[in-house]
Amino acid sequence: MGLTQAAVAELSGLSRATVNQLEKGASKTDLSLNRAARLTEVLGLSLTVGLPERVKAGKSRAVDLAAQLASISYRTPLKARQLRSILQNGEISPEFLPHLNTVLDEAPVSLLAQVVEQLHDEDGMERAQVWQQMRSLARRMKSSRGLWQ
Numbered sequence: 033m034g035l036t037q038a039a040v041a042e043l044s045g046l047s048r049a050t051v052n053q054l055e056k057g058a059s060k061t062d063l064s065l066n067r068a069a070r071l072t073e074v075l076g077l078s079l080t081v082g083l084p085e086r087v088k089a090g091k092s093r094a095v096d097l098a099a100q101l102a103s104i105s106y107r108t109p110l111k112a113r114q115l116r117s118i119l120q121n122g123e124i125s126p127e128f129l130p131h132l133n134t135v136l137d138e139a140p141v142s143l144l145a146q147v148v149e150q151l152h153d154e155d156g157m158e159r160a161q162v163w164q165q166m167r168s169l170a171r172r173m174k175s176s177r178g179l180w181q
Contacts (some may be wrong), residue, residue: 035074044076062105081140092110094146101139102131119151121166129173135179136170 039053041048046067054071062121063071065081072079096112103109118124124132135144135178148162169181 040074042070044071046071064105068173094143094150098135098139098147101143102128102135105134108129116151116155118169119147120146120155120157122165122168124169132169133173133175136166136173136180137175141179 033044040046041051044051045068050059050061051071054063062082065079069079084139093112099110099112102115103111106143108127110128113145114128115132115135118128118132144166148159148166151157151162152159155170167180
């Protein structure tokens with residue numbers, strides 16, 4: 033495209049150093065989904081997020097996938113059983129607030145819907161109750177995602 037790293041950085045909202053590291057494959061930090069999408073858009077590409085085929089085929093579980101998504105950028109992983117417990121009772125340890133925020137703010141709505149279905153099928157929770165719990169947690173964390181308003 034003939035763009036300099038500085039131009040890509042300015043257009044995508046990233047620093048030139050980050051663009052340089054990404055170009056070299058030497059980035060030491062993970063990009064958020066939103067930042068990665070902005071970068072790909074600047075480059076004329078698209079970033080599509082969907083459930084992997086193994087999830088669609090039932091070989092993985094939505095709660096497991098959501099917990100993995102929540103843990104990408106954090107040293108201490110949020111385990112699926114911990115995420116399940118948080119969504120069941122609304123109680124969350126302060127160390128996992130950023131993880132839950134990642135799930136509620138960045139997970140595709142289709143994944144959140146599958147989490148709801150899994151908790152309904154396996155734990156007998158009413159779907160509306162799970163959605164309300166997510167909404168309540170998102171509001172407590174002051175989420176800006178329109179889904180939770």
